[in-house]
Amino acid sequence: MPTDPAGPPIGNILLVGCGKMGGALLGGWIEQGIAPQNITIIEPNETALPGAMPAEIGVCAALDELSDDYRPQTVLFAVKPQIMADVAPPYARFADGAVFVSIAAGKTITNFEEMLGSDAAIIRIMPNTPAAIRRGISVACANASVSDAARDRVSCMLGAVGELAWIEDENLMDAVTAVSGSGPAYVFLLAECMAAAGIKAGLPEELAIALARATVSGSGELIRQSVETVGTLRQNVTSPGGTTEAALGVLMADDGLQKLMDTAIAAAAKRSEELAS
């Protein structure tokens, strides 16, 4: 089995679906030095594939194009949850020897045991799109059939695109999905709202967008680099009687951002629960 220079043996990876998240993972694996000849992609939509990809990566439009003797050590499902029940079951043929990894929102370990066999080794993961720039955060949960070696392999594969935390209680996955899986969209919306409000306050559109982008991305980087809590960073911008305090009086009111965020996160978590069925 091939060995990643910085980690455990990785073996053959079969990536099922190479859209936004699958493509982000693939980019991290290549950058990390996972041998491209050990990566095979099943992707029916040729236009979804990354433009520049090592030629050694195998690409098939469907599972039945794989040779009969092909054996993956990891099968990673990166297709939409709504089509998982149609896509996953035929991959049960790899259950003897492979660990199955799903990054699909809402789909539970039990869902996969039903599709792939009760003894199948399954890891459910929730990543997020900053994985595209190797700054994602993923949370993983494994069933009892997953070996330590498979855990190490998958830690290495997900570690290639950012941070990874393992949890034992799968019930936390709905809240994880609501906070970090969907979370980048909330931050992008914040930038959109700031730009729109800036335009309403009289700024030219281009300048308002540039200010919002730089403020959100710069503040994110400041959080990352600082040893202070996020609350302290906020207080550092807030002088008594100043402009920030005036704005925070609105955002931190009883019916302000926290209440909205609580409602939004609860809606996302509920949707994650619904996707299991």
Ligand SMILES: NC(=O)c1ccc[n+]([C@@H]2O[C@H](COP(=O)([O-])OP(=O)(O)OC[C@H]3O[C@@H](n4cnc5c(N)ncnc54)[C@H](OP(=O)(O)O)[C@@H]3O)[C@@H](O)[C@H]2O)c1
């Ligand atoms: N995007 C996020 O922010 C995010 C975050 C966390 C988790 N996720 C999870 O990641 C998964 C993928 O999401 P995504 O945003 O990457 O979706 P996406 O961009 O639509 O990628 C999915 C890809 O799978 C392809 N596909 C369809 N049927 C297939 C089949 N039978 N075999 C192999 N590939 C097939 C799709 O092709 P077509 O376009 O032709 O359908 C598409 O290119 C989802 O389950 C989602 O819940 C996404």
